[in-house]
Amino acid sequence: MDTLLQQIINGYVQGSVYAMVALGYTMVYGILGLINFAHGEIVMVGAMVALSVVQLLINSGLPPQLVLLFSLIISVSVCMSLGYSIERIAYRPLRKAPRLAPLITAIGVSIVLQNLAMIIWGREYLAFPPILPNNSHRFFGAIITEVQILIVLVALIMMGGLLLLVHQTRLGCAMRAVAENPTAAILMGVNTNKVIAITFMLGSGLAAVAGLMISARYGIVHYYMGSILGLKAFTAAVLGGIGNMRGAMMGGLLLGLIESLGAGYIGDLSGGFLGSHYQDVFAFFVLISVLIFRPSGLFGGRIAERA
Amino acid sequence: MTIPELKPLLHVCDLKVSYGGIHALKGINFHIAPGELIALIGSNGAGKTTTLKAIAGLIPWSAGKIHYRDMSLQHVAAHQLIREGLALVPEGRGVFAQLTVEENLRMGAYSRSDKSTIANDLQDIYGLFPRLAERHMQLAGTLSGGEQQMMALARALMSRPKLLMLDEPSMGLAPQMIAKVFETIRNISTQGVSILLVEQNARLALEVAQRGYVMERGLITISDNAANLLDSDVVRRAYLGD
Numbered sequence: 098m099d100t101l102l103q104q105i106i107n108g109y110v111q112g113s114v115y116a117m118v119a120l121g122y123t124m125v126y127g128i129l130g131l132i133n134f135a136h137g138e139i140v141m142v143g144a145m146v147a148l149s150v151v152q153l154l155i156n157s158g159l160p161p162q163l164v165l166l167f168s169l170i171i172s173v174s175v176c177m178s179l180g181y182s183i184e185r186i187a188y189r190p191l192r193k194a195p196r197l198a199p200l201i202t203a204i205g206v207s208i209v210l211q212n213l214a215m216i217i218w219g220r221e222y223l224a225f226p227p228i229l230p231n232n233s234h235r236f237f238g239a240i241i242t243e244v245q246i247l248i249v250l251v252a253l254i255m256m257g258g259l260l261l262l263v264h265q266t267r268l269g270c271a272m273r274a275v276a277e278n279p280t281a282a283i284l285m286g287v288n289t290n291k292v293i294a295i296t297f298m299l300g301s302g303l304a305a306v307a308g309l310m311i312s313a314r315y316g317i318v319h320y321y322m323g324s325i326l327g328l329k330a331f332t333a334a335v336l337g338g339i340g341n342m343r344g345a346m347m348g349g350l351l352l353g354l355i356e357s358l359g360a361g362y363i364g365d366l367s368g369g370f371l372g373s374h375y376q377d378v379f380a381f382f383v384l385i386s387v388l389i390f391r392p393s394g395l396f397g398g399r400i401a402e403r404a
Numbered sequence: 405m406t407i408p409e410l411k412p413l414l415h416v417c418d419l420k421v422s423y424g425g426i427h428a429l430k431g432i433n434f435h436i437a438p439g440e441l442i443a444l445i446g447s448n449g450a451g452k453t454t455t456l457k458a459i460a461g462l463i464p465w466s467a468g469k470i471h472y473r474d475m476s477l478q479h480v481a482a483h484q485l486i487r488e489g490l491a492l493v494p495e496g497r498g499v500f501a502q503l504t505v506e507e508n509l510r511m512g513a514y515s516r517s518d519k520s521t522i523a524n525d526l527q528d529i530y531g532l533f534p535r536l537a538e539r540h541m542q543l544a545g546t547l548s549g550g551e552q553q554m555m556a557l558a559r560a561l562m563s564r565p566k567l568l569m570l571d572e573p574s575m576g577l578a579p580q581m582i583a584k585v586f587e588t589i590r591n592i593s594t595q596g597v598s599i600l601l602v603e604q605n606a607r608l609a610l611e612v613a614q615r616g617y618v619m620e621r622g623l624i625t626i627s628d629n630a631a632n633l634l635d636s637d638v639v640r641r642a643y644l645g646d
């Protein structure tokens with residue numbers, strides 16, 4: 098029983114991270130119909146930049162909360178500019194091209210970013226210094242750390258804020274309008290290029306926060322960390338119905354839970370044949386199952402929440 | 405009521421548009437004076453929609469000029485035109501089905517920054533279109549075709565247009581609804597808004613318009629007062645089904 102609760106907590110925390118990254122995929126897909134395969138690398142860049150800032154400031158005598166805040170602000174700004182530049186340089190010129198072209202470009206951008214990161218930060222696993230005291234608390238027999246609590250809270254706030262932005266503001270309305278009918282949106286006076294750029298920047302900002310979260314949780318960053326994470330978040334987005342924002346959030350949480358519970362019980366299920374390091378298998382099992390049995394996703398079929 | 409001395413609000417001069425090798429507009433000329441309601445009629449594929457799209461900046465033109473309120477529209481981005489009072493209700497209406505009726509109407513005022521007058525205009529619109537008021541929280545996609553056309557007109561009005569271009573507002577509507585739509589168009593016109601009305605339903609269009617242009621295969625072949633066009637043998641045979 099204790100382990101079940103523990104798996105659920107771990108899964109929920111991991112799922113919050115997936116959800117934040119999945120939102121970036123789903124927002125861009127909603128507005129452009131493009132799967133931005135470089136999105137996972139933005140998470141990685143966010144983590145790397147945050148690491149560099151932390152390394153720079155950790156011995157400066159600043160309080161750790163302030164160090165964390167600075168690294169958050171800088172990595173979010175860097176990632177937003179990166180997201181903007183990628184859209185401007187790599188995708189916008191291909192907006193009218195056949196769909197395959199920007200997709201291949203996305204893979205190219207992803208490779209470029211990985212290699213750049215490898216040149217800048219090296220190919221080693223890097224330790225992300227524990228800046229915050231990571232006390233753990235007992236919770237009905239399970240253990241929950243302060244970093245985990247922080248991750249869940251920040252994710253809730255960011256996602257709530259995003260939903261408010263998209264559903265309650267003029268900009269959000271314009272985003273949904275562009276997603277549904279770009280030509281009609283232009284006729285309303287919407288600068289679609291600007292709205293698309295903002296969408297990329299919002300997704301990239303969330304990615305940066307997610308990058309910092311995972312680094313703080315696992316204490317390790319690596320130039321390759323974006324690919325597998327990106328693929329899992331993409332799975333979460335597909336699971337929730339790509340293009341659907343609430344779906345991405347639910348899909349992220351669900352995937353986190355499936356992985357965590359699966360990893361917890363895979364040993365028992367396979368009679369000890371498979372260990373918990375097989376947890377990645379679950380994400381891809383989910384991806385393939387959804388694509389085969391319900392390609393529109395669990396919450397798809399209703400495009401009402403697009404954008 | 406046209407006042408010939410008045411500078412035209414819109415002046416289209418030798419406009420040519422082609423899609424790849426297809427010459428959709430082969431050099432057309434026409435103008436609209438402030439306050440006029442002009443009908444542009446012609447059979448399928450004549451180039452009516454192309455004309456409106458070119459004016460709205462949605463497609464590039466290869467030759468000719470478009471002047472609107474002393475401005476050349478050559479280098480004006482499409483999304484800036486509504487700020488200048490140029491609004492288009494496109495073929496198929498361009499309704500945002502996933503947005504609520506009210507969100508759609510607010511999108512109509514997207515180019516405006518005068519918050520309090522927008523709120524007033526919204527109330528006025530609800531007064532004029534009680535159906536939309538009743539359904540303001542409903543997704544626009546759930547409205548009937550006629551209601552959607554009304555909403556598209558109302559949304560265009562929310563931008564406070566000086567020139568309103570309508571592409572086949574009667575398309576797909578039942579006769580009763582068409583009558584309502586045309587009544588609304590007439591009302592908008594009496595408010596002083598200039599209107600460029602593209603219609604398959606030539607008789608209805610010419611009945612509300614002051615002047616009309618007839619398009620055939622990318623050219624404007626006839627231009628006259630609406631009353632004369634309704635009487636003309638050529639027009640009656642080709643477009644009025646007499």
Ligand SMILES: Nc1ncnc2c1ncn2[C@@H]1O[C@H](COP(=O)(O)OP(=O)(O)OP(=O)(O)O)[C@@H](O)[C@H]1O
Nearest residue numbers: 423426428446447448449450451452453454455604
């Ligand atoms: N995107 C396009 N690509 C190629 N040809 C086009 C395109 N759009 C229109 N055309 C062609 O241009 C010509 C004019 O089309 P347009 O849509 O302007 O006609 P229309 O007068 O609005 O017709 P309808 O009454 O059927 O709406 C037609 O021959 C059409 O086939």
Ligand SMILES: [Mg+2]
Nearest residue numbers: 452453454495
């Ligand atoms: Mg047409």
